[in-house]
Every structure is written in structure tokens, then in C-alpha cells.
Amino acid sequence: MKFRAKIIDVGCLNHFTRVVNTVSRLTKACVLRLTCDHLYFVLSGRVATGGVGMWCELSQGNFFDEFQLEGVSADANEIFLEVAPENLSRALKTAQNAKSVKIKLTKKSCPCLTLAAELPSLSSVSRVVTHDIPVDVIPRRLWHDFREPQMPDFDVSIYLPPLKTMKSVVDRMKNLSNYLVLEANLNGEMNLKIDTDLVSVTTHFKELGNPPWGDDGSQSSSPTHRDPDLMTEARVDIRKLQQFLTGQQVNPSRAMCNIVHRRILHLIFLHEDVSLQYFIPAVA
Template sequence: MRFRAKIVDIGCLNQFTRVINTVAKLAKTCTLRLTVDKLYFILSDKVANGGVSMWCELKQENFFDEFQMEGVAAENNEIYLEVTPENLSRALKTAQNAKAVKIKLTNKQCPCLTVAVELPSLSSSSRIVTHDIPVGVIPRKLWNDFIEPNVPEFDVSIFLPVMKTMKSVVERMKNLSNSIVIEANKNGEMNLKIETDLVCVTTHFKELGNPPWVLVSEEGSQNSTQDRDTESMVEARIDIKRLLQLLAGQQVNPTKALCNIVSKKMICLILLHEDFSLQYFIPALA
């Protein structure tokens, strides 16, 4: 089992750092899945049991100048590691002006991701700062616990407003309640609501747009979500801190951000970028 990778391009390094920083805000520990083509950061708490889940997918060719790996066996050419993303984030903070960053799976009394940061120097030789980040190797028999989450058929999908604006609104609402209701319809309208015994506050967003998803029925006929009732609202009440974790923690400036709502069951927030995608599942409160 081997893994080594190298980033030279400073733009790729900065973007990779932003992704890691975002993941670190969402999960204290998570699973890093390595394949030949992609990296995945996975948080697989069971949504049905009240936990959040995360699925972050990166194409390695968009970030790494060199990427080599050998899995546990030829037929299972993958590696699953338990990592603390905050430790990886801290290591990458020393690499802001790096000439190159190498990441390697090593064994130093325990399995480690060794991050070697090559920094510029006034002399002819470079300075190397090395970080050994302990990781846990997840055995093959447990890999099925880390498959991509199944998303129930959602009732509404809507593009999010500007995330900085949404963050500002939710931060103010956090002082009033521990929960928030997100409701939306197929007419591009979304509301954020706080409801307590003392106060009811609602922020309205309009003309956000709905992604052109197409649903396929059991009979095989295709029906656009736009053919259904567009005015009626679908809602889910969630923990406001969970929502704020993503809004306050994301540093990746997605090209698209959207929200899928399963009525009274869960919401799925999706950040899309040409280099990666991130799905964040928050269960509804009873």
C-alpha cells in the first residue's frame, strides 16, 4: 500500500488548501478515500440517527502535478484512511509561499500522512518543513460503510442566494433560536424562518432559480420538476448551528450552490466547482 503526491502549481495548492479548510470546519475526523483518479473526504454519520453526512469529491488531476498510489490489492486499488482534517489544514498553512508540497503515506511508529513543504530560501538549497500527521488505516471489510450517501427523491431543488448574504442572515437568526426552517418552492423562492413563542422572523429570497433536474418515474417516463405545482412551499426544520458550519466554514467560492429539500426529513446542500463537489446532508429535527 503506497501513496505519494506532489503539488507545484501555487493556484492548485491554494485551492486544495481552501477545500481542506472547508472540510476541517465540517468534520473533526473523516475518512480520506484515495483512488487512482479521485480523492474523497467522507463523513458518514447516519442521517437517520440525527447525524450529518458529507461527501467531498476531488479529481486528483485538477490539483496534483504527480500522483501515485497502490491500494491493498490489484482488485481493490483504493486506500481508506481515517484523518483529522484540521491537522492537514494546519500543515498546509505553512505552504502559502511554497515551491512545492509533497504528501506521502509513511509509517513512523504509526501510519502517517507526511506533508513535506519546500519553502524558498536565500541560499541555493531549499528549506523543507515536514509534518507527520497520524492516520488510521481502515480495513477492507469496513469499506462498505463509506459509500456515497443515497439521496431520497427530493421535493424541491433550488439555487442558494449569495452565500455571504445567507451567512449574515443566519448568524443574526442564531441569536434567536437553535433551529431554522428552510422552505422553498419550484418558482425560485426560498424563505429562512425562525419561529419561537416570542418571535417569528422570516427572510425572503426570490428569483433564485431551480436547477433543471429531470425525474424518471417507475414507468420510465421523464417528467420535469417544473411540471409540478410551482407555488407550494416545501420545508424542513434543521439545527441552525449545522447550517452555519457550512456557511461560515466554506472558503471555496463555488460556481454553483444549491439546496435539495426532502419535506420534513432532510436538506442536502451542494457546492459545485469545476475542480470538486461537496455534498452536506443535514437531517430535519422532529
């Protein structure tokens, strides 16, 4: 089982750092799944029991100049590692001006992701800063727990408003209640609401648009039989939504939200080479 990769392009390094920073703000621990073509940061939360779930997918060819992987066996050419993304984020911060960054799986006193950053130097001798990030290797028998989540059979899918605007609204509402209702319909309308014994506040968004999900089976089809004006809602822990909005450094080209009525809020951020899905369970 071997893994080594190298980043030379500073733009790719900064982009990868932003992705890791985003993940580190969403969870203290997650699984890093490595394949020949992709990297995945996976948080396999049990949404049914109140846990959040996350699936972040990166195409390795858009980030790494070199990428070599030998998985656990020929028929399972993958590696699953449990890692604290904050440790990886801290290591990458020291490498922002690096000439190159190498990442490899090593065996020290425990399995580690070793990150070696070659820093600029005024002399002919290069300076290399090395970080050993402890990881746990996930045995193959547990891999099925960290596969890509199924697209939920949602009732409404809608594009999100500008994220800075949405974050500002949620930040203010957090001071009034622990819970927020997000509701939307197929006319491109979305409301953020809180309702307590003392105050009721609603922020309205209109003309957001609804994503055109295909009918070819590759993605769930938008439920066209619904009344376009009928609102679908999910009541969620406002702190979990705020945490997701606060941590964003991916700058998505498209941001969408799928709602399973009173069950799940499924947030999707798409960039040209990164996709991030986040699942927040609804509360009664």
C-alpha cells in the first residue's frame, strides 16, 4: 500500500488548501478516500439519528503534478484513511509560498501522511519543512460505510441566493433561535424562517430558479407533479447551517439545495473541479 503525490503549481496548491480549510471547518475528523483519479473527504454521519453527512470530491488531475497510488490489492486499488483535516490544514498553511509540496503515506511510530514543503531559499541549499500527520488506515471490511451517498428523493430543488447574503441572514437569526425553517417551492422562491414564543421572522428570496435535473436516471428527476407554489420545508439546527456557510472557501460556481420534506436538507456546492455535498437532518 503506497501513496505519494506532488504539487508544484502555486494556484493548485492554494486551491487545494482552500478545500482542506473548508473541510476542516465542517468536521474534526473524516475519512480521506484515495483512488487513482480522485480524492474524497467523507463524513458518514447517520442523518437518521441526527448526524450530518459530507461528501467532498476532488479530481486529482486538477491539483497534482504527480500522483502515484498502490491500493490494498489489485482488485481494490484504493486507500481509506481517517484523518483530522485541521492537522492537514495547519501543515498546508506553512507551505503557501513553497516551490513544491510532496505528500506521501509513511510509517513512523504510526501511519502518517507526511507533507514536505520545499520553501524558497536565498542560498543554494533548499529548505524543507516536514509535517507528519497521524492517520488511521480503515480496513477494507469497513469501506462500504464510506461510499458516495445516494441522491435523496427530494421534494424540491432550488438554487441558493448569494452565499454572503444567506450567511448574513442566518448569523442574525442565530441570535433569536436555535432552529431555522428553510422552505422552498418549484417557482424559485425560498424563505428562511424562525418562529418562537417571542418573535417570528421571515426572509424571502424570489426568482432563484430551480435546477433542471435530468430524466436519464443519472440524477433524481425534479418532481414535476407538484404544485409549483407548494412549499416544502425542513427545520434544522441553525448552528449546523451557520457552520456550513461560515466554512466555505470553495467559491462555488453553482450552489443548490434539495429538500426532503421535514427530513433532510441536502446542500450541493459545485466548482469546476470540486463538488461538496452536505446533509443536515431535519428536527421535529
